[in-house]
Amino acid sequence: MSNVVVVGLQWGDEGKGKIIDVLAEFADLVVRFQGGANAGHTIGIEGREPIITHLVPTGALRPGKQVVIGPGMVVDPAALIEEIDMLQGAGFLSEPGRLLVSDRAHMVMPYHKLLDRAREAAKGDAKIGTTLRGIGPCLEDKAARSGVRLADFLRPEKLAERIGPRLQEINAVLDMLGQQRLRLDDVLADVAGQAARLEPFAGDAGLLVRRQMARGRNILFEGAQGALLDIDHGTYPFVTSSNTLAAAACTSLGFGPRRIDCVVGVAKAYTTRVGAGPFPTEMEDDRGEMLRRRGGEFGATTGRPRRCGWLDLAALRHAVELNGVDSLCLTKLDVVGGVDRIQLCTGYRLQGEPLEGFPATVERLQQVEPEYEQVEGWPEDDSLGSAREFEALAAPARRYVQKVEAMLNVPVDMISVGPGRNDTILLNNPFRRS
Numbered sequence: 092m093s094n095v096v097v098v099g100l101q102w103g104d105e106g107k108g109k110i111i112d113v114l115a116e117f118a119d120l121v122v123r124f125q126g127g128a129n130a131g132h133t134i135g136i137e138g139r140e141p142i143i144t145h146l147v148p149t150g151a152l153r154p155g156k157q158v159v160i161g162p163g164m165v166v167d168p169a170a171l172i173e174e175i176d177m178l179q180g181a182g183f184l185s186e187p188g189r190l191l192v193s194d195r196a197h198m199v200m201p202y203h204k205l206l207d208r209a210r211e212a213a214k215g216d217a218k219i220g221t222t223l224r225g226i227g228p229c230l231e232d233k234a235a236r237s238g239v240r241l242a243d244f245l246r247p248e249k250l251a252e253r254i255g256p257r258l259q260e261i262n263a264v265l266d267m268l269g270q271q272r273l274r275l276d277d278v279l280a281d282v283a284g285q286a287a288r289l290e291p292f293a294g295d296a297g298l299l300v301r302r303q304m305a306r307g308r309n310i311l312f313e314g315a316q317g318a319l320l321d322i323d324h325g326t327y328p329f330v331t332s333s334n335t336l337a338a339a340a341c342t343s344l345g346f347g348p349r350r351i352d353c354v355v356g357v358a359k360a361y362t363t364r365v366g367a368g369p370f371p372t373e374m375e376d377d378r379g380e381m382l383r384r385r386g387g388e389f390g391a392t393t394g395r396p397r398r399c400g401w402l403d404l405a406a407l408r409h410a411v412e413l414n415g416v417d418s419l420c421l422t423k424l425d426v427v428g429g430v431d432r433i434q435l436c437t438g439y440r441l442q443g444e445p446l447e448g449f450p451a452t453v454e455r456l457q458q459v460e461p462e463y464e465q466v467e468g469w470p471e472d473d474s475l476g477s478a479r480e481f482e483a484l485a486a487p488a489r490r491y492v493q494k495v496e497a498m499l500n501v502p503v504d505m506i507s508v509g510p511g512r513n514d515t516i517l518l519n520n521p522f523r524r525s
């Protein structure tokens with residue numbers, strides 16, 4: 092048996108969806124543990140249109156796998172119903188009982204989305220660039236103990252009591268932000284119908300996961316966003332509102348940290364960021380534009396163009412430490428092809444001195460000077476995309492991978508060379524490592 096956690100090591104969008112889809116073949120259960128519909132996991136199955144999931148774990152695309160939305164997640168009921176309908180319409184998730192949604196997960200209410208939007212608008216140029224999915228306001232309510240959990244949502248007759256007082260506070264804030272007030276009846280209007288749709292999926296997800304662990308099942312934990320967006324360790328305040336690190340799988344589902352057998356860290360062969368915030372290796376020139384175009388770097392959730400830059404090993408080293416990464420997965424290696432000389436950021440300097448660790452403030456991170464090492468690029472051709480073994484990669488591409496491995500001191504066990512399931516070099520299967 093094995094419990095494998097897959098997490099992003101950058102600012103999200105590392106290609107985790109595809110990697111989780113590949114690894115789901117070896118898992119009995121696929122479990123999401125944090126975030127919500129701010130995530131967008133794109134899976135390319137040969138011979139069909141790519142499928143994007145935001146809430147339902149990627150394992151839904153593999154017949155027979157049980158998929159779980161964990162207690163640490165925030166769930167937008169309308170988005171979840173739409174996604175279930177989309178997946179069922181595409182021929183997935185049709186067996187009853189395949190999806191379990193934790194009755195402890197917090198619900199994203201319409202006022203959370205309204206507040207997210209109103210606050211971002213009020214911030215003007217200082218906005219975070221959130222996905223506007225209501226994630227931050229929902230998690231604020233959770234911490235303030237004013238939230239609505241799925242178990243509460245399923246009892247609409249009790250809900251008015253619970254959210255009435257909170258709505259008064261929210262209306263005061265909406266007034267302040269120059270927005271229209273919300274009426275309790277309007278907020279509750281859709282709840283009964285949504286509750287009836289979601290009830291068959293609701294249950295104790297933590298209990299299921301612990302029981303399945305005890306039975307020796309293979310469990311894959313699907314991370315969302317990335318280490319640099321973590322609320323405690325990321326580039327605060329330009330972060331999401333949850334813990335995005337591997338350890339969050341334990342607190343979300345409720346099991347001990349020693350149960351995790353392998354942490355897989357996913358990093359793109361270059362770096363991207365969507366939304367505002369510091370980005371030391373950003374390339375605001377035609378090379379950045381080339382990566383955006385070749386890599387199709389537009390948000391899967393919001394469609395926004397992603398900012399692009401060179402691979403940042405200083406930031407990755409930090410992310411590897413934060414997660415205790417055992418196994419690395421490098422994605423989109425094919426996208427870097429066609430660049431003569433590649434720059435690799437190997438460390439940061441601050442006021443001329445090498446910097447140990449990762450700066451706590453945006454101001455300090457904006458001041459760092461990345462130290463670059465220039466490495467040889469490889470030709471832009473199809474042979475890289477069709478490589479299924481490490482030896483089939485062009486020699487400079489192999490050296491690039493080996494350099495990353497040596498600088499981070501973690502083995503690269505998977506390499507992705509294209510969007511499809513089969514465009515993957517699996518050197519070492521994380522489920523068979525322990």
Ligand code: IMP
Pocket residue numbers: 102103104129130131219220221222223224225226227315316320329330331332365366367
């Ligand atoms: P929020 O999670 O919608 O509150 O957005 C906060 C920050 O996290 C913004 O910079 C978003 O662009 C970023 N973010 C949230 N989810 C993702 C994701 O799945 N991929 C990449 N960036 C994300």
